[in-house]
Amino acid sequence: MVVCLGELLLRLKSPGKNRLLQVPFFEASFGGSEANTAALLTALGHPTSFLTVLPDNDLGRSALGFLRQSGIGTSLVALQPGRMGLYFLEEGALGRPSQVLYDRDNSAFALVDPEWSVSLPEGTRWLHLSGITPALSERSMLWSHACVQRAAQVGASISMDLNHRTKLWKWGQPPEKVLPRYLGHVRLLLSNETDLHSALGAPYEIIDPQNPEGSLRRNAERLFQSFPSIEALGVSLRLSRGAEDNSWAGALVYRNGDLFFSRTYSLLPIVDRVGAGDAFGAGVIAGFLEGMSAQQTVELAAALGAIKHSIPGDVCLVQRDEVERFLKDQSGRISR
Amino acid sequence: MVVCLGELLLRLKSPGKNRLLQVPFFEASFGGSEANTAALLTALGHPTSFLTVLPDNDLGRSALGFLRQSGIGTSLVALQPGRMGLYFLEEGALGRPSQVLYDRDNSAFALVDPEWSVSLPEGTRWLHLSGITPALSERSMLWSHACVQRAAQVGASISMDLNHRTKLWKWGQPPEKVLPRYLGHVRLLLSNETDLHSALGAPYEIIDPQNPEGSLRRNAERLFQSFPSIEALGVSLRLSRGAEDNSWAGALVYRNGDLFFSRTYSLLPIVDRVGAGDAFGAGVIAGFLEGMSAQQTVELAAALGAIKHSIPGDVCLVQRDEVERFLKDQSGRISR
Amino acid sequence: MVVCLGELLLRLKSPGKNRLLQVPFFEASFGGSEANTAALLTALGHPTSFLTVLPDNDLGRSALGFLRQSGIGTSLVALQPGRMGLYFLEEGALGRPSQVLYDRDNSAFALVDPEWSVSLPEGTRWLHLSGITPALSERSMLWSHACVQRAAQVGASISMDLNHRTKLWKWGQPPEKVLPRYLGHVRLLLSNETDLHSALGAPYEIIDPQNPEGSLRRNAERLFQSFPSIEALGVSLRLSRGAEDNSWAGALVYRNGDLFFSRTYSLLPIVDRVGAGDAFGAGVIAGFLEGMSAQQTVELAAALGAIKHSIPGDVCLVQRDEVERFLKDQSGRISR
Amino acid sequence: MVVCLGELLLRLKSPGKNRLLQVPFFEASFGGSEANTAALLTALGHPTSFLTVLPDNDLGRSALGFLRQSGIGTSLVALQPGRMGLYFLEEGALGRPSQVLYDRDNSAFALVDPEWSVSLPEGTRWLHLSGITPALSERSMLWSHACVQRAAQVGASISMDLNHRTKLWKWGQPPEKVLPRYLGHVRLLLSNETDLHSALGAPYEIIDPQNPEGSLRRNAERLFQSFPSIEALGVSLRLSRGAEDNSWAGALVYRNGDLFFSRTYSLLPIVDRVGAGDAFGAGVIAGFLEGMSAQQTVELAAALGAIKHSIPGDVCLVQRDEVERFLKDQSGRISR
């Protein structure tokens, strides 16, 4: 059982390439980094449970239905008074970037009772969370940190996706102060080419996706020195030539210095890039859970992230056999 | 110039008769009691200006565009950091009621600086607001009360629509404590058959729309005694036989005891009942501004409210000549 | 073979009950009185051919596809340079009437060459047209009048639906001057409760649909006196209590004074009332072509008109066996 | 635990009031009598599990997601090769009836292995099925009959909704031959005003919903004599004045002759009448499971059926507290 901890959001997207409210409709779906990872882990065959607070209203109940539909366990979901976290999304095109407008302050999740002492279910092997949760509020930081400690105590592996979001982190303390408390428990750290630099500060370098090896190694070395619990660092590498035109690959660095790169995907035109990193993370976690080789793991993770770019919404809606076929053939020939 | 003060909301409605998130879309539009009244007053030929705070983001800027499109003056709109007030709407059918899910806590409007001292434009003859504003937050109460005082000082008439909302009023003080501070300045009070009772308490009676006269007169008498500035009370009278099957009429009571009823409209099937009271209010205000007779005024107001039931969205999108034709002929025969 | 002569229009309707351009979409379909009648006659089993001019562009070619799809013969359709006739439609609700905004001036049809001498196909038993064609332009009047004369010469029966449209008739001559030239050839005249009065003037009375007999008889008598070719007058009788709440029936008066009424349908809520008169006309024509009894004819015609109110678009999309079932049972019980 | 046995269908509905393929879109949702009942029982607070065969393809997997989303247990769902059962739906209006076009022959469910010996989960108190399953194929008849026998053996109560469908029953044997084998095990029989007559033949009378008592009592007496296991007969009573204009009520007859009627609901305009009988059935079953009084039971059942008419789709998407409010107040006043 993998427990994923995080906030589930209602995503409200302007249709097609329209600017926000250019046409009077929103496409609604649910998402959020940790839920995206949970849904994909479930689809890959790993039982998951989602640990969160949802508002006790019609939006929260719909969100709960989404988790159930995805096959994610919901026994750790608390329905509390409060509001649903929202995010408005405008899809970019050409050189115009996608825009995320967060509207999640004071959500039921952000107002979680820090004293809520969650009992992790028996058989919890893994706890996954992201750097978004401590960014939201002091309460969500305190509570999630306690959850991590408890999971570590019962012997669960901890994975964390740094997932740095500049528009969050408004509650008082900066990430470089807060995150180390988590990293001391983490076994697998996930990030993208800029996360370490943005979240933990200047000693960490931004990785050039076209020439990643040096900075990647230096970042990993520094990380492994500072946080002895970390076994491996998974990094998604995106080169953005335009909102719909990216290169995409993954890397995996181990404490012993071994470094593995996936093949590189050239993605044009991208359908929806949100959630690609979460899909990458699900792949790395699945590799660990299944005892895959490092090369297999990074290839699976990168492939899942690549596939995510072809699917609307936050979640990488894909089945295991599709992924296996994709790993062998990316020609996209019609199946009939 | 009529200044309308209030919060503009982004309305997110489930399409058709679907329950919230039954289908993954929202129809988006802007509305809010005072803006609805402002838009209709403008359409009827009265220059208006909207006094509000909107968030300084893409949602707030779209809201501003809505006001401009409606022909409402926007020189009194402040763009401030914060969030947009939202409301989710699920349309009822048969005996299943429409549901409003407010998500407007901590909006840029609710967090208005109480010290913001607004300069009303020259030529401001009238200030309109509703009981929703003091319900939202202490800040919006303090600020709006100061605006009312200032308007009264410069000789503007004040109209207030009680618009009682049970789901609001969470900031600390109850309406019966707060509203009298406003009513001391009000010239025209607007309400529906239950507002006075719900907002100001038991001495006021709920009006039976099928037999309104007695309770209406008693309510009015009590009101005129308590608040000497009030010249007239406009009341919309709705009998709800089902979510889409209502009767609708209006009444107007003057301090001298004169009581005028409009004709009664039988409405089935209703397209959208939100904003009917705001349309009624616009009609009464227009009657006052144009010096119509009381009977003409209440007929105009009730007709506007009736027409609103046939139009999707919060706003009664109608032109003056259409209203004139409607007052003469409600047969709905196609025009070609 | 029934030849139907008239203009085919592209109809652009605001979705649902929205006011024109309230939402930025139009539902597009094809229609027009005579095409509506042709489509239904075809569905009832009578071969038809449409005689018209369409613009030689993508819109005209789509219109041609619509005729073909409906099974209507297209060998009499001329593609000419020019524009497509359009009409914008806003659907009414409650007491707010539906609005038709014609945009058909200078269409390829209105600019038809009056000298175009159409060869009616062998086997043409019937020519149907409406009062809309002479209303459009002098050219369409001259040309259609010549067509009527030619059809009469080859022994075809002529039916005409008066279909008076106040918003048309702008080219110079009034209907009461123009229409008699047609009526001298007509065998079957179709109209609604106001058409004769509006198109031919005061001596003709508006018929009260709740008490139709007297005025109907007087109108018919006057008509039969003036136009000896007319054998029968078919009249649809609509009582409008609201845009979606009508009563509907039909009457048929013969030269010998025999008068037949259909049953009366109570229609609430109406889906789309446009084209109901055209469906009524198709029913009367079918009755004549099939030698039905007068009572059967008027019942068929009224039923078709009633059914049309339940179907979106201009055309009464119904099959013969459905009509037969409807004539026996209007309970609307689900069929499964 | 209530086990519901039946086929889950993909419903493809023409949008709005459009005739089938009048516009090139289908609204897709899942439904089917027994799944509708299961979903509502779950929403009312009773754990359920769905016993069915779904095709092992993307449609079947989506159907499985629908069950999970609804909170229905899926451990008894078998994924087998084959096709998804479909039904096409055209919504009626006025006197034009809704049309169901079944396309479910040779579905994975209809081809169920009759030898599939299902292990009912521990704690199975109740098995619910409908007369649709034996109508589909000999295989589904044989298999479902065996399931009923097994459930009876383990002491579960059996409820059956006759749900007669004229368009089915094509595999060879007529319902009056087949159904008695089931009825010998049934504790609670559900039906509408015509089911007994249509499914079991002439000795049973069609019930006049406006004067139901006599025929209802005679039907019940005959039924209780023939099938000693039946404790009660629940009957939904619909009077159809038009596709969107019905009266609706429920009755409950007990073996001792006690007869209970619910209040009667006048329903206009109906949103979606499909699934109302299934909602009625869920209400009766819930009444039995909760030990409600007979009057409470029939009122709950009829209310759920009435509410269903206001909700698009097959399923009565309602929460328990909404039902409680509805039982007290059907005015449909907006909640805000």
Next chain:
Amino acid sequence: MVVCLGELLLRLKSPGKNRLLQVPFFEASFGGSEANTAALLTALGHPTSFLTVLPDNDLGRSALGFLRQSGIGTSLVALQPGRMGLYFLEEGALGRPSQVLYDRDNSAFALVDPEWSVSLPEGTRWLHLSGITPALSERSMLWSHACVQRAAQVGASISMDLNHRTKLWKWGQPPEKVLPRYLGHVRLLLSNETDLHSALGAPYEIIDPQNPEGSLRRNAERLFQSFPSIEALGVSLRLSRGAEDNSWAGALVYRNGDLFFSRTYSLLPIVDRVGAGDAFGAGVIAGFLEGMSAQQTVELAAALGAIKHSIPGDVCLVQRDEVERFLKDQSGRISR
């Protein structure tokens, strides 16, 4: 007159790039290889007639309307009891392939009476069919084979598009056994780069679209030796770099060894690749019918296939003059 024989399908496509049922809608249209070819041949100016069986229900009648709208003759269409053949389509993106889910077993077409002896209309110069028809059922194989024999007897040219579909061919015999019976009558054989290999087995090679000449010549030689009636082999050559990123060209080989290549089109982003091969086939047939040169023929065919990639749906909706302009200019500059 070109007679096209095959099954017409209702295509149900998930909107945009959504996975099947990710959003609850389907876009509905009609298509099928031979109908696609017929529609385009008609648009190019060649009279066609479609020879098929459609179900005698609302779906079949809509399909008939589609044929009429396309200008295809329908006198050879039989309406029979049965079901409509369906296919569900999920559009691929990037490396995720489009998915076709066939649901056409036991369709009215698959159940065609093998004894149905069709009278080909006078003036039938050409009969076109595809390898899909014999793949569907033994009945459709027997019947279509008889049709081919009859057409050959009356001197019509036969063209066949191999159109190999791995997901079909389930009725018992493999394609390499069945197809040779047809090929003995064929004058023009159409295929893609893999069809010959997949359908007729290993001696035929898969053609590498980037280096096609060798294998193409060897395949052709083998084919011409085995089937003396075949005059020419048309081959569409697709290189798939991703679901939306293909290269596309055509080749034409004659019995005398002459080999002609079209120019190569680089297609990114593809709108809808379904039906491109059918459009290619229509081009080759049109070239033969019009006596074009081989080079002109293959250029026309490849251009039509290229254009198809830019048009949603199965059918290449294009007019002759557009094709002529496209052959001269593929810059895609806006025309205004």
Next chain:
Amino acid sequence: MVVCLGELLLRLKSPGKNRLLQVPFFEASFGGSEANTAALLTALGHPTSFLTVLPDNDLGRSALGFLRQSGIGTSLVALQPGRMGLYFLEEGALGRPSQVLYDRDNSAFALVDPEWSVSLPEGTRWLHLSGITPALSERSMLWSHACVQRAAQVGASISMDLNHRTKLWKWGQPPEKVLPRYLGHVRLLLSNETDLHSALGAPYEIIDPQNPEGSLRRNAERLFQSFPSIEALGVSLRLSRGAEDNSWAGALVYRNGDLFFSRTYSLLPIVDRVGAGDAFGAGVIAGFLEGMSAQQTVELAAALGAIKHSIPGDVCLVQRDEVERFLKDQSGRISR
């Protein structure tokens, strides 16, 4: 204050990549070259006013609302009887070009009274128009020419975008006769790579966007000689490799021979290319109004045109700070 003179059109676009009326919907928006420029100038911070005639009907009033929403002044808009100018748009893909079908003959604008003597508002620094207006009708030519003369008299700068449209210019005189009357007053001339050649004839060369300098210099020289008032020539340079695959850049030539090129943008896949030239023009005008350097001006103009390709509709909906960011970074990385 910048006054923009031109016709505002209702644009009716087929959804997505569908051919015209392939699906029965149109996306409706407002646009037109000069209004597009006005809207963007307003968004960039320059007060504008639109000088036009709109029809006095619901379409014209909606158009007025669009102008207001965009923040454009409407005091110079005349509502007159007549029709709304329309254009139908079909979006191209791959080598299939976008198609514009104009339906603007006899619009209220085309029938403007040539004697309408407009009073330009005080503070009018600039008048902008395009070559479309004189192309529409003799009346619009005479009137707009008088407007230009008047603006020149009051010292306003005149900019003109040649915007040559082959499908217009049907009223009698060719552009090369008409346009010089305007060019004698123009300070800033805008055009694309073919406009000068198409509108003013052979001495002007078509500019090769891949090697523009020579022809650009020769064109400019000729122009500056002929029209001494022209200070600068702005040229947008588009290379079309396909409907969605273009290169885009801008050039600016001054009377003194100075020539400035912007960076070149590679655009794939284009969202909507309509209005890119208008956005380019707005950028050049803004550069002049703000006294930017030539290089800054041409970079701003080209960037605005590039951004326009990423936005649906006619108008470049962008804010100043977005443009500034875009000038620094075109990577299109998501902002969150």
